[in-house]
């Protein structure tokens with residue numbers, strides 16, 4: 001570590017994403033949840049009773065909470081049902097998105113349900129109307145139900161139903177469908193502050209993870225560029241590493257300690273701080289080449305300035321995203337488990353390989 005660098009405080013965890021699951025018993029709420037979010041959160045989490053029939057499921061280290069309302073009974077007094085649900089949603093802390101599930105082949109959606117949806121929408125969180133266990137989007141009963149619900153012009157997200165099938169049925173010949181669209185809509189409906197947690201919790205869409213990880217790098221790079229001296233560099237990098245690791249389900253500690261132990265990263269930071277590699281010798285081929293290029297060009301290339309910090313952050317971040325993504329995909333569908341030493345070596349190796357090319361580009365631009 002460069003002795004001139006201040007110690008970095010630990011990274012801050014992002015706010016949790018909370019989803020409320022509503023709908024009659026057996027419509028497939030738990031199956032849908034488990035298919036998109038992988039872990040059997042509702043079955044294995046510790047469910048705290050919130051109100052009658054509702055439990056809030058959270059798991060330590062998991063970035064999502066689920067408010068599961070064990071099967072709505074529409075025969076009950078409608079006013080009481082609505083007020084129980086409103087109580088549950090208010091007491092669960094901030095609920096960010098509500099999935100209101102109706103079985104796609106149920107053929108009916110009563111006035112009581114329509115009123116309930118209107119009252120839920122008044123509570124604040126966006127309500128996504130999900131038609132579950134749908135055999136086929138073109139199935140007559142499903143089309144009819146969707147049309148009927150659409151005609152009610154309910155205050156639901158995107159003014160439409162999301163029709164899904166979470167569990168393939170070999171006998172009936174039905175595949176999974178509609179899940180990515182539902183996830184995308186959930187992401188769009190969720191407040192920006194919890195999208196990182198949502199991208200981390202979901203296990204369905206590697207593209208959403210990638211987008212979210214790239215956004216973390218982009219934010220860090222923008223935060224750091226244009227500053228006279230990248231004083232916040234180490235803290236900001238640590239946060240970026242931890243956020244990207246979180247998106248891919250890698251332990252935060254592993255990310256942070258790998259970041260600390262990766263020699264190239266420490267050298268890059270030192271370089272950005274002092275504008276010179278001299279006191280560090282020529283520690284690796286990659287940095288050696290960079291140093292030589294810099295001396296030959298006879299220019300400082302803006303090193304030690306905010307401009308270079310932003311660009312170097314982008315390069316380092318992109319490398320980090322690649323390594324985390326590969327670890328995630330290699331272990332999928334199991335959560336990734338990586339030894340710190342392997343992870344660190346991989347990050348080191350990639351940086352040594354990729355930095356010279358990136359830096360050449362950078363030199364050409366400045």
Ligand SMILES: Nc1nc2c(ncn2[C@@H]2O[C@H](COP(=O)(O)OP(=O)(O)OP(=O)(O)O)[C@@H](O)[C@H]2O)c(=O)[nH]1
Pocket residue numbers: 023024025026027028029030031032069070071072132133134164165166167168169
């Ligand atoms: N074909 C098909 N079957 C499903 C689907 N989702 C759930 N099921 C089946 O429907 C049954 C009920 O599913 P659950 O996910 O437990 O329903 P739930 O809404 O959580 O039910 P409660 O917790 O009792 O309110 C199970 O037997 C599932 O196998 C689906 O998308 N397609």
Ligand SMILES: [Mg+2]
Pocket residue numbers: 029030031
């Ligand atoms: Mg359930």
